[in-house]
Amino acid sequence: MVQTAVVVVREVESERQLIAYVIPKTDTMPTRELRSFLKAKLPNYMLPAAFVMLDQLPLTANGKVDQKALPPPDLILAQDTNPMIAPTTSVEAALVELWTQLLGRTQVGIHDNFFELGGHSLLATQLISRIRDRLQVELPLRNVFETPTIAELAKTVESLSQETVDEKKLELHRREEIEL
DSSP: OEEEEEEEEEEETTEEEEEEEEEESSSOOOHHHHHHHHHHHSOGGGSOSEEEEOSSOOBOTTSSBOGGGSOOOOSSOSOOOSOOOOOOSHHHHHHHHHHHHHHTOSOOOTTOBTTTTTOOHHHHHHHHHHHHHHHOOOOOTHHHHHSOBHHHHHHHHHHHHHHHHHHHHHHHHHHHHHHO
C-alpha cells in the first residue's frame, strides 16, 4: 500500500496540522483506504489532517527528508469521506456553526469527523469552551475524542443538557421542601 511516508507538523491556515507525505507502492491509492487503515491503528487525534501523494520525498544533502521542500497540502485538508448532511436539530446546528468557525470551513456535515477536518486537541479544548458558553453544558474533553462527529456529539450534549435540567429541577424541589 505505502512504500514510504513521513508525517510532519505544518502551519496550515494559521493552525498546526499533521500532514502525511506518502509515496504509494502503486499509481493509485485512495486516501480513504489509507485513512481507514490508520483509523484502525491510531487514535483520532493522531490521524493526519491531509495526505499528500508524492513520487519521491525531497532529501537534503545528508539524505534526510527536506521538510522545507515538502509541498503544501491542498487547502481542503480532509478528503470528502462522507456526504454533506445538514443538521436536523438545534444542537446539531449550533455544533455545525462552532465547527465551521473553529476549523475555518465553509461547510461541515453532521457525519464529518472533527479530526479528519483538521481538528486537534487544542481545538477540541476550544470547542469544549465554546459549547459551554453557547449551550450551557459542561462537556468533558474526552467526549470530543470518543464521539468525533456532530451527530454523535449532539446526542451526548443533549443527554448532558437533560441531566442538567433534571438536576436543576431536583434542586428547586429540595428548596421548596426546605421552605415548607
